[in-house]
Amino acid sequence: xxxxxxxxxxxxxxxxxxxxxxxxxxxxxxxxxxxxxxxxxxxxxxxxxxxxxxxxxxxxxxxxxxxxxxxxxxxxxxxxxxxxxxxxxxxxxxxxxxxxxxxxxxxxxxxxxxxxxxxxxxxxxxxxxxxxxxxxxxxxxxxxxxxxxxxxxxxxxxxxxxxxxxxxxxxxxxxxxxxxxxxxxxxxxxxxxxxxxxxxxxxxxxxxxxxxxxxxxxxxxxxxxxxxxxxxxxxxxxxxxxxxxxxxxxxxxxxxxxxxxxx
Amino acid sequence: xxxxxxxxxxxxxxxxxxxxxxxxxxxxxxxxxxxxxxxxxxxxxxxxxxxxxxxxxxxxxxxxxxxxxxxxxxxxxxxxxxxxxxxxxxxxxxxxxxxxxxxxxxxxxxxxxxxxxxxxxxxxxxxxxxxxxxxxxxxxxxxxxxxxxxxxxxxxxxxxxxxxxxxxxxxxxxxxxxxxxxxxxxxxxxxxxxxxxxxxxxxxxxxxxxxxxxxxxxxxxxxxxxxxxxxxxxxxxxxxxxxxxxxxxxxxxxxxxxxxxxxxxxxxxxxxxxxxxxxxxxxxxxxxxxxxxxxxxxxxxxxxxxxxxxxxxxxxxxxxxxxxxxxxxxxxxxxxxxxxxxxxxxxxxxxxxxxxxxxxxxxxxxxxxxxxxxxxxxxxxxxxxxxxxxxxxxxxxxxxxxxxxxxxxxxxxxxxxxxxxxxxxxxxxxxxxxxxxxxxxxxxxxxxxxxxxxxxxxxxxxxxxxxxxxxxxxxxxxxxxxxxxxxxxxxxxxxxxxxxxxxxxxxxxxxxxxxxxxxxxxxxxxxxxxxxxxxxxxxxxxxxxxxxxxxxxxxxxxxxxxxxxxxxxxxxxxxxxxxxxxxxxxxxxxxxxxxxxxxxxxxxxxxxxxxx
Numbered sequence: 001x002x003x004x005x006x007x008x009x010x011x012x013x014x015x016x017x018x019x020x021x022x023x024x025x026x027x028x029x030x031x032x033x034x035x036x037x038x039x040x041x042x043x044x045x046x047x048x049x050x051x052x053x054x055x056x057x058x059x060x061x062x063x064x065x066x067x068x069x070x071x072x073x074x075x076x077x078x079x080x081x082x083x084x085x086x087x088x089x090x091x092x093x094x095x096x097x098x099x100x101x102x103x104x105x106x107x108x109x110x111x112x113x114x115x116x117x118x119x120x121x122x123x124x125x126x127x128x129x130x131x132x133x134x135x136x137x138x139x140x141x142x143x144x145x146x147x148x149x150x151x152x153x154x155x156x157x158x159x160x161x162x163x164x165x166x167x168x169x170x171x172x173x174x175x176x177x178x179x180x181x182x183x184x185x186x187x188x189x190x191x192x193x194x195x196x197x198x199x200x201x202x203x204x205x206x207x208x209x210x211x212x213x214x215x216x217x218x219x220x221x222x223x224x225x226x227x228x229x230x231x232x233x234x235x236x237x238x239x240x241x242x243x244x245x246x247x248x249x250x251x252x253x254x255x256x257x258x259x260x261x262x263x
Numbered sequence: 264x265x266x267x268x269x270x271x272x273x274x275x276x277x278x279x280x281x282x283x284x285x286x287x288x289x290x291x292x293x294x295x296x297x298x299x300x301x302x303x304x305x306x307x308x309x310x311x312x313x314x315x316x317x318x319x320x321x322x323x324x325x326x327x328x329x330x331x332x333x334x335x336x337x338x339x340x341x342x343x344x345x346x347x348x349x350x351x352x353x354x355x356x357x358x359x360x361x362x363x364x365x366x367x368x369x370x371x372x373x374x375x376x377x378x379x380x381x382x383x384x385x386x387x388x389x390x391x392x393x394x395x396x397x398x399x400x401x402x403x404x405x406x407x408x409x410x411x412x413x414x415x416x417x418x419x420x421x422x423x424x425x426x427x428x429x430x431x432x433x434x435x436x437x438x439x440x441x442x443x444x445x446x447x448x449x450x451x452x453x454x455x456x457x458x459x460x461x462x463x464x465x466x467x468x469x470x471x472x473x474x475x476x477x478x479x480x481x482x483x484x485x486x487x488x489x490x491x492x493x494x495x496x497x498x499x500x501x502x503x504x505x506x507x508x509x510x511x512x513x514x515x516x517x518x519x520x521x522x523x524x525x526x527x528x529x530x531x532x533x534x535x536x537x538x539x540x541x542x543x544x545x546x547x548x549x550x551x552x553x554x555x556x557x558x559x560x561x562x563x564x565x566x567x568x569x570x571x572x573x574x575x576x577x578x579x580x581x582x583x584x585x586x587x588x589x590x591x592x593x594x595x596x597x598x599x600x601x602x603x604x605x606x607x608x609x610x611x612x613x614x615x616x617x618x619x620x621x622x623x624x625x626x627x628x629x630x631x632x633x634x635x636x637x638x639x640x641x642x643x644x645x646x647x648x649x650x651x652x653x654x655x656x657x658x659x660x661x662x663x664x665x666x667x668x669x670x671x672x673x674x675x676x677x678x679x680x681x682x683x684x685x686x687x688x689x690x691x692x693x694x695x696x697x698x699x700x701x702x703x704x705x706x707x708x709x710x711x712x713x714x715x716x717x718x719x720x721x722x723x724x725x726x727x728x729x730x731x732x733x734x735x736x737x738x739x740x741x742x743x744x745x746x747x748x749x750x751x752x753x754x755x756x757x758x759x760x761x762x763x764x765x766x767x768x769x770x771x772x773x774x775x776x777x778x779x780x781x782x783x784x785x786x787x788x789x790x791x792x793x794x795x796x797x798x799x800x801x802x803x804x805x806x807x808x809x810x811x812x813x814x815x816x817x818x819x820x821x822x823x824x825x826x827x828x829x830x831x832x833x834x835x836x837x838x839x840x841x842x843x844x845x846x847x848x849x850x851x852x853x854x855x856x857x858x859x860x861x862x863x864x865x866x867x868x869x870x871x872x873x874x875x
Contacts, residue, residue, distance in 0.1 A: 037507075
């Protein structure tokens with residue numbers, strides 16, 4: 001053990017070992033990693049959507065011009081469509097749906113509970129989106145309250161978040177029911193290619209399942225908050241971890257919304 | 264009186280040890296070392312199963328006129344015996360099932376879970392300097408999901424219509440229409456269920472591996488001081504975490520097509536196959552895209568841990584620093600990145616746009632660059648080293664040999680024009696069995712021989728190890744090398760028999776040679792199994808650092824402690840490849856030994872070249 005070469009440099013980096021490079025607990029890091037992985041699951045489904053969507057021609061007239069409330073309630077259209085030419089036209093002869101063309105989402109999803117017969121394109125789904133984003137806001141407030149160790153505020157905002165999640169799920173249930181009543185299923189779609197309905201049910205269903213799991217998690221941490229588990233533990237990190245999941249589900253919805261309703 | 268006393272003492276001792284009973288210690292263990300053993304043993308059991316299947320279909324291919332009645336007790340109705348002559352034939356549908364399940368078991372259960380599951384679990388905490396995985400509980404769940412998955416796959420062998428048989432890639436429509444083949448029914452459903460459990464297991468394991476490596480390294484264990492094994496396991500986990508979800512998505516849609524009447528992958532299907540529903544509008548090529556987005560990274564999920572193990576074993580047993588440590592890391596990163604953008608080279612002849620084919624051809628051929636960097640670094644590490652030919656080292660060198668031999672044919676196959684001729688022939692079978700099958704299994708054997716003392720505190724028998732190596736090495740080349748020629752002659756893979764075609768029938772003697780080599784290879788594994796299970800109980804006891812190695816796992820005591828080190832976790836002061844450092848009298852300097860005059864663990868010193 002004679003002469004050692006001299007020290008090159010003295011570096012201290014966050015990657016040096018002995019502590020977390022991102023200064024996060026293992027649980028939070030795992031949640032991030034899980035979300036990254038889950039993002040790939042959704043990506044695969046959305047890629048499948050894209051592939052099938054663009055193997056079909058776009059709606060007949062691109063953006064169909066709707067004149068006020070004059071068009072027929074779309075709930076009655078399908079039977080005619082199936083029986084006649086494979087096309088659906090209104091009284092002026094404008095084609096709405098055909099067996100070959102991918103349907104225009106704003107013509108399929110134009111209902112609103114309690115406002116029967118009105119053409120309200122994407123109004124309801126916009127409300128759903130608003131509800132989900134709003135529940136993300138209350139989640140942020142719950143996390144922030146957790147940082148202040150304010151048990152009552154955490155409890156309050158978690159309650160609102162759960163409420164938002166349940167409201168979203170209820171809206172989705174209504175939207176599905178409406179679509180199914182009009183004749184859509186996994187192997188049939190009165191508005192055009194079958195794949196439109198099948199993809200709609202799979203992808204929004206998979207997202208809805210994520211929302212449902214999120215509501216369950218939210219409910220568990222809500223109970224823990226009430227019981228004072230986190231107050232005893234000295235921190236509300238669990239709220240942050242579940243919060244990450246909840247924001248992710250919200251972000252995914254933005255993509256699902258874009259793909260299914262806007263493209 | 265004294266008798267009573269001893270009883271009392273006995274009872275007292277029990278009270279002290281009651282926190283670890285049989286169930287928590289051996290079954291639902293949360294200790295990473297025990298979980299590693301569970302993965303290893305399950306992997307070996309599945310491996311034996313997969314190997315036996317290959318023996319059966321090799322007999323069929325080499326000796327198609329053979330009387331298989333002797334297999335009747337094992338395979339039951341899958342051997343049809345002629346009542347008058349007593350002559351037994353293998354059922355053609357069962358042949359398809361055999362190749363499917365052989366592929367599935369070897370790719371997923373042995374070389375993914377058995378290899379990366381075992382060694383990631385064993386080595387990540389020990390080589391990074393952690394007490395255990397980030398979440399021991401999720402780690403335990405990861406094993407049990409894997410076990411459940413193995414169990415479902417095993418049970419699918421006993422289904423009335425036979426296990427899944429559309430090939431391990433389960434392309435629709437064969438896999439999507441339950442009536443397409445006998446094995447497209449319940450067997451296929453069970454295959455999908457099993458894979459979904461497997462993906463959950465891979466996800467839980469991968470999350471743990473990544474988190475542990477990033478978050479729980481001991482003091483001084485910089486990323487640039489991590490053993491190459493850990494780099495390989497880390498990137499393997501990243502690959503798994505980003506590619507398995509895509510298979511999950513793809514399988515979900517396949518389940519929907521199978522059981523709920525959707526048509527994501529189906530188009531223009533004859534009505535008699537669908538039960539009256541119109542199945543149209545989907546694309547079978549979509550499934551291939553989703554499958555190979557997992558499938559290609561999966562090749563590297565299999566290979567990278569083996570490459571990491573080889574780096575470690577070759578450096579230790581050459582008594583030389585690994586050549587080009589940073590180049591090794593960069594090439595691992597390069598392989599990991601590139602593996603995500605080459606998948607469509609499996610699909611050149613699906614009718615894909617030829618321009619897209621040439622893009623994937625270019626990315627595929629670029630992979631040769633980091634692979635060659637690794638190969639040359641292995642060779643230059645061996646060059647003028649003081650080589651210790653332990654069985655582990657033999658297998659590591661074997662890996663390098665297979666990696667070169669199989670890598671070269673990869674350059675042929677990656678070429679979109681040549682692939683028109685070679686696609687789905689035995690040339691492909693030869694290529695991937697050498698480069699990822701044999702190479703990865705040799706990496707796994709290398710790891711088992713090298714870390715057996717760490718796993719079971721004993722050594723495996725060296726002489727039996729050499730016999731095992733030479734028989735396996737010779738028979739693996741004997742099996743797969745001739746397949747290149749058969750493939751170039753156009754013999755297609757997955758055929759039950761090639762005797763009906765004159766141009767394929769002429770290769771019968773080669774097929775017989777292959778089968779004999781396969782049986783020899785199988786025999787060699789019996790030697791391994793006896794050696795393995797015998798040594799667990801009766802092997803020579805190991806000292807703490809039997810290979811005079813530098814990495815941290817050898818600073819932990821031979822006895823398995825919960826928490827790995829009795830006192831404080833050692834601090835790391837240097838890189839892991841300080842072999843034959845001219846400044847030291849010993850030819851190895853463990854990572855926890857400070858440099859002379861080193862004041863804190865972050866200080867960097869030059870790595871002097873060993874005097875050769």
